[in-house]
Amino acid sequence: MKTSIFAAIGVAGIALSAAPALSHHSAAMFEPEKVITVEGTVKEFEYTNPHSWLYVLVRDDQGVETLWGFEAEGPAPLMRAGIKANALRPGDKVTVRTRPLRDGRPAGAWVTVTKSDGTVLNPRPGSIPISAPAN
Numbered sequence: 001m002k003t004s005i006f007a008a009i010g011v012a013g014i015a016l017s018a019a020p021a022l023s024h025h026s027a028a029m030f031e032p033e034k035v036i037t038v039e040g041t042v043k044e045f046e047y048t049n050p051h052s053w054l055y056v057l058v059r060d061d062q063g064v065e066t067l068w069g070f071e072a073e074g075p076a077p078l079m080r081a082g083i084k085a086n087a088l089r090p091g092d093k094v095t096v097r098t099r100p101l102r103d104g105r106p107a108g109a110w111v112t113v114t115k116s117d118g119t120v121l122n123p124r125p126g127s128i129p130i131s132a133p134a135n
Helices: 002-024 073-080
Strands: 038-045 052-059 063-070 093-100 107-115
Touching: 038 063, 052 093, 063 093
Parallel strands: 063 107
Antiparallel strands: 038 052, 038 093, 052 063, 093 107
């Protein structure tokens, strides 16, 4: 009887903890069909769990700089995609293709980053076409 009770408690605990784990990886905050392109200078690349962040200073037509943040996977998936912690350094000139935040803040989901030497960094090779239309 005690074993059945402990098993039921264990199953309930697993079931209750599964929903938050799945919701953590939601992409609902990003525009699903829109990809924009911005150019700028790398300020910082945080190669961290659970998500890595690339921060880029982007200058608009009036010369005003805005700090943009681009979310990517953690280090393990980035490493599998060939993106190492030293792949992007402060001062690097980059072109970023991103799925922007729905609320208009200067951030988005990293689609691709092209460095000034032409190197393309894609955190999800094969899952998002590089030729997706830019808006």
